[in-house]
Amino acid sequence: QVQLQESGPGLAKPSETLSLTCTVSGYSISYDYYWGWVRQPPGKGLEWIGTFYHTGTTYYNPSLKSRVTISVDTSKNQFSLKLTSVTAADTAVYYCARAQWGGGYYYYMDVWGKGTTVTVSS
Amino acid sequence: QSALTQPASVSGSPGQSIIISCTGSSSDVGGYNYVSWYQHHPGKAPKLMIYDVSNRPSGVSNRFSGSKSGNTASLTISGLQAEDEADYYCSSYTSSSTRVVFGGGTKVTVL
Numbered sequence: 001q002v003q004l005q006e007s008g009p010g011l012a013k014p015s016e017t018l019s020l021t022c023t024v025s026g027y028s029i030s031y032d033y034y035w036g037w038v039r040q041p042p043g044k045g046l047e048w049i050g051t052f053y054h055t056g057t058t059y060y061n062p063s064l065k066s067r068v069t070i071s072v073d074t075s076k077n078q079f080s081l082k083l084t085s086v087t088a089a090d091t092a093v094y095y096c097a098r099a100q101w102g103g104g105y106y107y108y109m110d111v112w113g114k115g116t117t118v119t120v121s122s
Numbered sequence: 123q124s125a126l127t128q129p130a131s132v133s134g135s136p137g138q139s140i141i142i143s144c145t146g147s148s149s150d151v152g153g154y155n156y157v158s159w160y161q162h163h164p165g166k167a168p169k170l171m172i173y174d175v176s177n178r179p180s181g182v183s184n185r186f187s188g189s190k191s192g193n194t195a196s197l198t199i200s201g202l203q204a205e206d207e208a209d210y211y212c213s214s215y216t217s218s219s220t221r222v223v224f225g226g227g228t229k230v231t232v233l
Contacts, residue, residue: 004167038224046160046168046211048222062219095168106215106222108158108173114166 002026004096004113012090012120018083022096022113023076030054030074034099037070037081038109039092047092049081051099051106059101086120093117125223126151126212133231134202142228144195144212150223152193156215159188159197162227163208171210172197199230207232 008020036051050060050070060068072079097109127145134140159172170179172188185200212225
C-alpha cells in the first residue's frame, strides 16, 4: 500500500523560504510515476505547484516557477518542496501526490498525502 | 479564480442520483480525455474517483461514473449515501503553460 506523508514547519515568516518534505512508503520513487505538490489556500480550490520524474524531468506551475524548487532524495525515498519569498497568499494546506503523466501530458494523481497546513505570518 | 468551473454545492437525498459539472474550454476538458475527479473529506487525503474522463480506479464504487460532452465533464453519483458527503474536485490537462488545472470544488450534501 503506497502512502505519502508531508512534514515540515507549520509556520513561515513573510519573505522567508517554506520547506516541506514528502516521505513515500510502499513504493520506490525511483521506479516509476511522477511525484509532486498541490496546495489549497483557505476557502479556495486546489492549485498545482509542480511535478518531477526521477530521471530529472520537472514541470512547474508558471505562476510559481520563479519561487519553487522540487528536489528528491532517493536514498530516503523522499522529495521536497522549497518555496521562496513567501507571503500571506502562500498560506495553504500543502499536499504531496503521486501522479501519472505521459509524453508531457498530465493524466491524474492517484495517491495523495493527508496534507500539512502552512501559515505565513510574522 | 479556478480554471475549471464547478457548482459550489449540490445536494440530494439518500438513494438519489446527483450530477456535478465541470466546465472548461477546448484547451483543457474539451480538447483532451484527461479529466479526473477527486473526493475529499476534510482532514483526509483526497481520493481519485475517476480518471481519463470515465475510468474508475480499482476499489472505487460503481456508483460513481464520469462522462464528457464538449467542454463540460460530469461526475454522477448514483444511489447517494451518507458517506458520499464530501468535497469533489475535477482536474484536467491543459495545453496552456499551466499544464494542470483544477476546478474550484463542489460540496456534496446528503440531506
